[in-house]
Amino acid sequence: xxxxxxxxxxxxxxxxxxxxxxxxxxxxxxxxxxxxxxxxxxxxxxxxxxxxxxxxxxxxxxxxxxxxxxxxxxxxxxxxxxxxxxxxxxxxxxxxxxxxxxxxxxxxxxxxxxxxxxxxxxxxxxxxxxxxxxxxxxxxxxxxxxxxxxxxxxxxxxxxxxxxxxxxxxxxxxxxxxxxxxxxxxxxxxxxxxxxxxxxxxxxxxxxxxxxxxxxxxxxxxxxxxxxxxxxxxxxxxxxxxxxxxxxxxxxxxxxxxxxxxxxxxxxxxxxxxxxxxxxxxxxxxxxxxxxxxxxxxxxxxxxxxxxxxxxxxxxxxxxxxxxxxxxxxxxxxxxxxxxxxxxxxxxxxxxxxxxxxxxxxxxxxxxxxxxxxxxxxxxxxxxxxxxxxxxxxxxxxxxxxxxxxxxxxxxxxxxxxxxxxxxxxxxxxxxxxxxxxxxxxxxxxxxxxxxxxxxxxxxxxxxxxxxxxxxxxxxxxxxxxxxxxxxxxxxxxxxxxxxxxxxxxxxxxxxxxxxxxxxxxxxxxxxxxxxxxxxxxxxxxxxxxxxxxxxxxxxxxxxxxxxxxxxxxxxxxxxxxxxxxxxxxxxxxxxxxxxxxxxxxxxxxxxxxxxxxxxxxxxxxxxxxxxxxxxxxxxxxxxxxxxxxxxxxxxxxxxxxxxxxxx
Numbered sequence: 069x070x071x072x073x074x075x076x077x078x079x080x081x082x083x084x085x086x087x088x089x090x091x092x093x094x095x096x097x098x099x100x101x102x103x104x105x106x107x108x109x110x111x112x113x114x115x116x117x118x119x120x121x122x123x124x125x126x127x128x129x130x131x132x133x134x135x136x137x138x139x140x141x142x143x144x145x146x147x148x149x150x151x152x153x154x155x156x157x158x159x160x161x162x163x164x165x166x167x168x169x170x171x172x173x174x175x176x177x178x179x180x181x182x183x184x185x186x187x188x189x190x191x192x193x194x195x196x197x198x199x200x201x202x203x204x205x206x207x208x209x210x211x212x213x214x215x216x217x218x219x220x221x222x223x224x225x226x227x228x229x230x231x232x233x234x235x236x237x238x239x240x241x242x243x244x245x246x247x248x249x250x251x252x253x254x255x256x257x258x259x260x261x262x263x264x265x266x267x268x269x270x271x272x273x274x275x276x277x278x279x280x281x282x283x284x285x286x287x288x289x290x291x292x293x294x295x296x297x298x299x300x301x302x303x304x305x306x307x308x309x310x311x312x313x314x315x316x317x318x319x320x321x322x323x324x325x326x327x328x329x330x331x332x333x334x335x336x337x338x339x340x341x342x343x344x345x346x347x348x349x350x351x352x353x354x355x356x357x358x359x360x361x362x363x364x365x366x367x368x369x370x371x372x373x374x375x376x377x378x379x380x381x382x383x384x385x386x387x388x389x390x391x392x393x394x395x396x397x398x399x400x401x402x403x404x405x406x407x408x409x410x411x412x413x414x415x416x417x418x419x420x421x422x423x424x425x426x427x428x429x430x431x432x433x434x435x436x437x438x439x440x441x442x443x444x445x446x447x448x449x450x451x452x453x454x455x456x457x458x459x460x461x462x463x464x465x466x467x468x469x470x471x472x473x474x475x476x477x478x479x480x481x482x483x484x485x486x487x488x489x490x491x492x493x494x495x496x497x498x499x500x501x502x503x504x505x506x507x508x509x510x511x512x513x514x515x516x517x518x519x520x521x522x523x524x525x526x527x528x529x530x531x532x533x534x535x536x537x538x539x540x541x542x543x544x545x546x547x548x549x550x551x552x553x554x555x556x557x558x559x560x561x562x563x564x565x566x567x568x569x570x571x572x573x574x575x576x577x578x579x580x581x582x583x584x585x586x587x588x589x590x591x592x593x594x595x596x597x598x599x600x601x602x603x604x605x606x607x608x609x610x611x612x613x614x615x616x617x618x619x620x621x622x623x624x625x626x627x628x629x630x631x632x633x634x635x636x637x638x639x640x641x642x643x644x645x646x647x648x649x650x651x652x653x654x655x656x657x658x659x660x661x662x663x664x665x666x667x668x669x670x671x672x673x674x675x676x677x678x679x680x681x682x683x684x685x686x687x688x689x690x691x692x693x694x695x696x697x698x699x700x701x702x703x704x705x706x707x708x709x710x711x712x713x714x715x716x717x718x719x720x721x722x723x724x725x726x727x728x729x730x731x732x
Contacts, residue, residue, distance in 0.1 A: 091544070092446070092447075092543060092546060093546075094398075094399050094400065094401070094446075094546065095401075096442065096444060096446075097363070097441065097442055097444050097445070097446040097546070098363070098398075098399050098439055098440065098441055098442065099439070099440045099442055100399070100401060100402065100437050100438070100439055101141070101437060101438040101439075101440060102403065102435065102437050103136075103139065103141065103147055103435070103436040103437060103438065104146070104147070105149075105434075105435065105436065106149060109134065109149060110128065110130045110433075110434065111126065111128055111134070111420075111434045111435065111436060112128045112129040112130055112422035112424055112433070112434040113126050113127070113128060113129075113407055113408055113420025113421055113422055113434065113435075113436060114127045114128055114129050114158065114159050114160040114161065114162070114407060114408070114420075114422070115127035115159055115160060115161045115162025115163075115171055115172075115408055115420075116162060116408040116409070116410040116418055116420045116436075117162050117163065117164040117169075117410060118410055118411065118412055118413060118418065119135075119164055120166075122137075122138075122139070122140070122413055123135050123136060123137050123139065124136040124139040124410075124412075124418060124436075125152070125162055125164055125169065126162070126420060126436065127156070127159040127160075127161070127162040127171050128159075128422075128434075129158050129159075129160070129422055129424070131154060131155055131156040131157060131158065131159065132151055132153065132154045132156070133151070133152040133153040133154075133156070133159070133162070133169065133171070133180065133189070134149050134150065134151055134152060135149075135150045135151075135152050135187070136148070136149055136150075136436075137149075137150070139412070139418065139436075139438070140412065140414065140416075140438070150187055151188070152169075152180070152182070152187065152188060152189055153169075153180050153188070153189040153192070155192075156171070156173050156178065157173040157174045157175070158173065158174055158207070159171040159172055159173050159178075160172055160207055160208060160209045160261070160407075161208075161209050161210040161211060161212070161221075163210070163211050163212070163213060163219070167181070168180060168181045169181075169189070170195060170211050170219070171211075172208040172209055172210050172211065172221060173208065174200060174206060174207075174208055175197060175198060175199070175200045175208070176194050176195070176196060176197040176198065177195045177196040177210070177211055177221060177244060177248070178192055178193065178194060178195060179191070179192075179193040179194075179195040180192060180193075181193070195248045196221075196244055196248040196249070196250055198223065198235070198236065198237055198242075198250065199235040199236050200235055201226055201234035201235045201238075203226035203227065203228070203232075203234060204227070205224060205225065205226050205227035206223070206224060206225075206226055206235070206238065207223075207224035207259070207261070208221065208222075208223055208224065209221065209222045209223075209224070209260060209261055209263070210222060210244070210263070211244050212263060212264045212265075214264075214265055214270070215265055215268055217246070218243055218244070218245070219243070219244040219245075219246075220241060220242070220243060220244065220253070220263060220264070220270070221241075221242050221244050221250075222240070222241045222242070222257060222260035222261075222263055222272065223237055223238050223239065223240055223242070223257075223260075224238070224239075224257075224258075224259050224260065224261075225238055225239045225257075225258050225259070225296065225298050225299070226238060227646055229694065229695045230278050230298075230489070230491075231258050231277060231278050231279070231296055231298045232298050233298040233299050233301045233302065236302055236305070237250075237252060237299075237302055238298070238299065239255055239256070239257050239258065239296060239298050239299025240252055240253070240254065240255045240257060240299050240302070241253045241254045241255070241257060241260065241263065241270075241272065241288060251307065252302070252305075252307055252308050252309060252310075253270075253288070253290055253309065254288045254289070254290065254291065254292040254293070254294065254309070254310065254335075255293055255294070255299035255300060255302070255303065255310050256292070256293040256294030256295045256296050256297075256299055256300075256334075256335070257272065257274065257294055257296060257299060258274055258275065258277050258278070258279065258280055258295075258296040258298075259274065259275045259277065260272045260273070260274065261273070261275075261350075261351045261352065261374075261407065262350060262351050262352040262353050262371070262372070264353065264354075265355075266355050266369060266384070267355075269287055269289075269391075270287070270288045270289070271285055271286065271287055271288065271338070271353070272285070272286055272288055272294070273285050273286075273341075273350040273351065273352075273353060273371060274286065274294065274295075274337075274350065275348075275349050275350055276343050276348065276349075276491075276492045277296070277491055277492065277646070278296065278489050278490065278491050279295050279296040279297060279487065279488070279489060280295060280296060280492070281324070281343070281484075281485025281486055281487065281492060281493030282340055282341060282342055282343040282485050282492070282493065283340070283341035283342075283343060283346070283347060283348070283349070283350040283373075284337035284339065284340045284341060284350075285337055285338055285339040285341070285350070285353070285369075285371070285382065286335055286336075286337045286338060287335070287338045287391045288335065289335075290309050291309035291310055291311070291333070292310075292333070292335040293310055293312050293317075293333045293334050293335060294335050294337075295324060295334065295335075295487070297314050297317050297489070300312055300313060300314045300316075300317070301314065310333065311333060312331070312333045312334075316331060316333075317331065317334070318331070319488050319489050320487075320488070321486040321487065321488040322486070322487060323484045323485065323486070323487060323496075323497070323527055323528075324336050324337075324485070324487035324527070325484070325526060325527020325528075325555070326527060327487055336527060336555060337553065338384060338390075338391035338392055338393065338553065338555070339382055339384065339391075339392070339393050339394070339395050339553045340395075340485075340529045340551065340553050341371070341373075341380065341395055341551070342483075342495075342529060342531075342551055343492065344667070344673060344678075344717070344718030344719060345531075345551070345670065345671075345673075345718075346373070346380055346395055346397070346551065347373030347375065347376045347378065347380060348373065348375035348376055348718070348719050349373055349374040349375035349376070349405070349426070349428075350371055350372070350373055350374075351371075351372040351373065351374045351405075351406055351407050351408075352371075352372045352406070352407060352408050352409045353369050353370065353371040353372070353382070353409070354369065354370050354409050354410065354411060354417070355367065355368070355369050356368050356369070356370065357411065358411060358415035359415070360415075361414065361415020361416075361441070362411075362415050362416070362417065362441050363441045363445065363446075364445050364450065364464050365381060365383075365450070368381060368382060368383045368451075369381070369382040369383075369384070370382075370398065370409065370417070371395070372406035372407070372408075372409050372419070373406060374405035374406055374407060374423075374426055374428055375405060375426070375427070375428055375429070375719055376400070376428070376429050376719050377400070377401070377402040377403070377404060377405055377406060377421070377428045377429045377430035378397075378398070378399060378400040378401070378402060378406070378429075379398045379399045379402075379406065379409070379417075379419070379439070380395050380396065380397060380398050381395065381396045381397075381398040382394070382395045382396075383396075383450070383451040383452070385451075385453060385454070387454050387555070387556040387557070387558050388556040388559075390555045390556045391555075392454070392552070392553050392554060392555040392556060393451075393452070393552065393553065394449075394451065394452040394532075394550045394551060394552040394553070395550070395551050396448070396449060396547055396549070396550045396551075397547040397549065398547070399439060402419060402421060402430050402435075402437055403421060403430045403431065403432040403435040403437060404421035404422060404423045404428055404430040404431075404432040404433065404434050404435045405421055405422055405423040405426055405427070405428030405430060406419055406420075406421050406428075407420055407421060407422055408420040412438065415441075416438050416439060416440045416441070417438065417439040417440075418436060418437075418438055419436070419437045419438070419439060420435075420436050421434055421435045421436070421437070422434045424621075425620050425621055426620075426621075427620075427621040427622035427623070427723055429719055429722055429723075445464055445465060446464060446546040447463065447464060447465050447539045447541075447543045447544070447545055447546055448463070448464045448545060448546050448547060449461050449462070449463060449532075449534060449545065449547070449548075449550050450462045450463060450464045452532060452550050452552045453558070454552075454554060454556070454557055454558040455516065455558055455560065455562075456521060456557060456558055456559060456560050456561070456562045457518050457519065457520075457521050457562035457563060458480075458503075458516065458517045458518045458519040458521075458524070459480075459516075459517050459530070459532065459552065460514055460515070460516045460517070461514065461515045461517065461532070461534065461550075462513055462514050463512075463513055463514070463515070463537075463539075465513075465539050465540070465541075466511060466512030466513055466539065466540045467508065467512045467513075467515065467537055467538065467539060467540070468512075468537075468538045468539060468540050468542070469508050469512060471536055471537050471538045472506065472508045472512070472515050472537050472538075473506050473508055473569045474506070474536060475503040475504075475505060475506055475569075475571035475572065475573060476536060476571075476572070476573075477506075477534060477535065477536025477537045478503055478506070478517060478532065478533065478534050478536070478537070479500070479531075479532075479533040479535070480500070480501040480503060480517065480519065480530060480531070480532055480533075481498060481499060481500045481501060481530070481531045481671060482497075482498070482499050482501060482523075482524075482525055482528040482529065482530045482531070482554075483495045483496065483497060483498040483499070483528065483529055483531070483671060484496060484497055484525075484527060484528045484529060490693060491646070491648065491693050491694045492648055492693070494674035494675070495671055495673075495674045495675070497528070498671055499523065499525075501519050501520075501523050501530075502519065502520070502523070502571070502573065503517060503518065503519055503571050503573075504518045504519055504520065504568070504570065504571055505518045505563075505565070505568035505569050505570045505571050506518070506568055506569050506571075507563060507567055507568040507569070512540065515537070516563060516568065517532070518562075518563055518568050521557070521562065524554060524557055525554070526554055526555060526556065526557065527554070527555060528553075528554055529551050529552070529553055529554075530551070530552045530553075530554055531549065531550075531551055531671065532549065532550050532551075532552065533548055533549050534548050534549075535548045597679075597685060597686065597687050597688055598687065598688055598689065598690065598700055599700060599701045599702060600698065600699060600700060600701070601701070602638070602701050603701060606636055606701070609636075609638075610636045610637060610638040610701065611632065611635040611636045611637070612631055612632070612635055612636070612637050612638070613637075613638045613639075613640070614626075614629055614631075614637060614638070614639045614640065615640045615642060616629075616639065616640070616641055616642070616651060616713075616726075617641075617642045617643075617644045618641075618642070618643050618644055618645040618647075618649050618715075618724075619644065619645065620645055620646070621723075622647075622715075622720050622723040622724050623723065623724060624651075624713075624715075624724060624726050625644075626726060627726045627727065628726060628727045628729065629713075629726065629727070629728050629729065630729045630731060631704045631728065631729070631730055631731070632704065632730075632731060632732070633704055633705065633706050633707070633708055633730050633731065633732055634703060634704060634705075634706045635703070635704045636701070636703055636704075637701065637702055637703070637704055638699060638700075638701050639651070639687075639689075639699065639700050639701075639702070640697060640698075640699045641689045641692055641697065641698050641699075641700075642697045643692040643693065643694055643695065643696055643697070644694075644695070645694060646694050647694065647717075648691050648692070648693060648694070648717055649691070649692055649715045649717055649720065649724070650677060650678065650679065650688060650689050650690060650691050650692060650715055650716060650717060651688065651689045651713055651714075651715060652666075652679055652685055652687075652688040652689075652713060652714055652715070652716050653685075653686045653687040653688065653702075653711060653712070653713045653728060654684050654685055654686060654711065654712050654713070654714065655683075655684045655686065655711060655712075656709050656710055656711055656712065657712070658684040658712065659712040659713075659714045659721065659725050660721065660722070661684060662680060662682060662684050662685060662714065662716060662721070663714055663716055663720075663721025663722065664721075665680035665682060665716075666678040666679065666680050666716035666717070666718060666721065667716075667718045667719070667721070673718065674691075677690040677691045678691065678716045678717050678718060679716060680716070686702070686705070686711070687700060687702040688700070688716075691717065704730055705730050707730070708730050708731055708732055709729075709730055710727050710728070710729055710730075711727070711728040711729075711730060712725060712726070712727060712728065713725070713726050713727075713728050714726070
């Protein structure tokens with residue numbers, strides 16, 4: 069009997085140890101709850117609002133407004149849907165004011181009123197108007213209420229192969245008065261889907277595009293210019309607070325921060341979201357005002373990403389009066405592309421999603437999900453702060469000092485982007501920064517990372533990895549990476565060598581940017597996997613010419629191609645989309661593996677055109693900009709079979725795939 073008891077206790081102990089050692093996941097801390105939506109409703113969310121009575125109001129890109137009762141799915145767990153309005157033109161915002169609803173359409177803010185209290189709007193009042201060009205890209209967002217009672221709207225640029233402002237105030241943020249008056253506030257905006265207030269100030273999020281090297285969040289004050297030149301077309305109009313003219317903005321490819329130092333009026337971002345490393349399409353953001361109901365990040369910002377179907381986290385500080393701070397991964401796995409987020413009455417977060425035309429890693433066309441904190445605190449980097457000699461990291465729970473004091477537990481790099489009219493930018497000027505030493509606070513909640521102050525660069529993104537740090541419970545960080553945008557270096561006293569544990573490595577910073585994406589084009593030209601000139605031996609030319617285009621929605625326009633084994637092929641990739649793409653031909657059944665390898669290239673991604681070094685890759689183009697073409701030449705495999713081609717730009721490979729059938 070004693071042996072049985074002892075064996076049982078040992079078994080339970082082993083199980084407990086296994087449970088303790090099991091790696092934690094995002095789902096252990098934040099659960100995603102999916103709202104069931106009736107099959108006859110296309111819930112392509114453009115706007116969300118929580119009503120005081122607990123209902124959720126949602127506007128859709130299909131032009132409808134729905135009132136959703138029991139969105140928390142209590143009782144029988146089923147929400148109910150009631151259509152409040154219809155016939156609208158792609159409303160991408162919704163503001164519930166109690167007596168009425170204001171929402172943006174393409175050409176106006178509309179006021180909806182239910183005068184007879186039957187649950188259906190019977191007044192559609194044109195509250196504020198602006199002109200339209202008819203371009204498909206003229207999205208309009210808002211209104212968003214401000215703490216002082218004012219409202220904001222933003223107007224997307226047209227897309228004509230580049231951003232354009234073909235009708236007045238496109239590319240601008242406008243203040244909306246209670247009387248429907250519109251007052252221009254700031255410009256330089258490209259695709260400003262996310263905007264609002266944080267600590268009483270105005271911010272907006274931006275997506276990569278022309279003049280925008282990567283996603284970013286910018287603090288906007290009246291008269292600011294955020295970077296995209298198209299909106300400056302209207303800077304001479306009466307009432308414009310912006311004084312810059314298009315010709316005032318240099319197109320040199322220098323970092324945006326450096327250009328802003330000599331061109332007054334240009335506003336560098338407070339936080340960069342490194343493209344593909346964090347997301348590809350920033351959208352809505354919300355400050356955590358839940359009082360702790362959503363976990364340990366009160367006062368921080370949560371930012372949605374449409375393309376990567378995830379929520380990121382941002383913590384900012386002011387240094388010398390300038391906003392800056394860090395972004396961190398937070399929660400992946402949403403069912404579609406995130407457009408809107410709003411706090412529920414219980415402190416959970418409703419997340420409204422759509423992917424039609426704006427494809428996302430989430431497989432569903434649309435959806436509403438709720439993100440709920442489980443009550444467990446994840447082991448995370450809570451924030452990163454600027455120091456005169458490096459950075460200080462605060463953790464959500466005490467660290468194991470043995471791991472946290474090792475310089476080898478951390479890796480610090482800095483990089484930036486080009487500021488130019490070209491769509492997007494490669495990562496440039498990458499430096500790996502040597503760590504001189506580490507100091508950990510007595511309570512184990514803070515780690516000071518000391519580097520040579522001369523290696524800190526203003527305007528640069530500083531990538532901090534803390535892969536080796538563990539908690540006192542033996543947990544690794546749930547997310548071990550953060551990206552801090554350094555606009556100003558904090559004052560104060562630097563640590564002396566007696567105050568930190570010195571690194572065992574020599575303190576030397578070295579330049580990792582031996583080659584940018586544009587430089588790599590020349591280096592790759594003669595590669596057997598990327599031949600861009602027809603071989604001289606092909607005296608009669610190629611046996612077959614293949615033209616493949618791209619279309620919105622992360623798709624190639626041809627999903628299946630047939631070639632003869634051993635034939636000479638010229639393949640032309642025509643990028644007709646408004647995003648960056650490449651085309652990579654791979655061995656049968658390896659598309660997802662190669663795509664995942666491309667996603668994990670990190671800072672090396674742009675340098676390698678997101679083409680990983682693997683034998684599974686047979687042939688490839690480099691990254692091709694919008695409205696550009698690249699041709700490659702290759703001899704088709706001699707072995708018949710179904711090969712694959714895909715775009716390995718991060719986040720694209722799950723959707724952008726096709727079959728290359730090799731036949732006799």
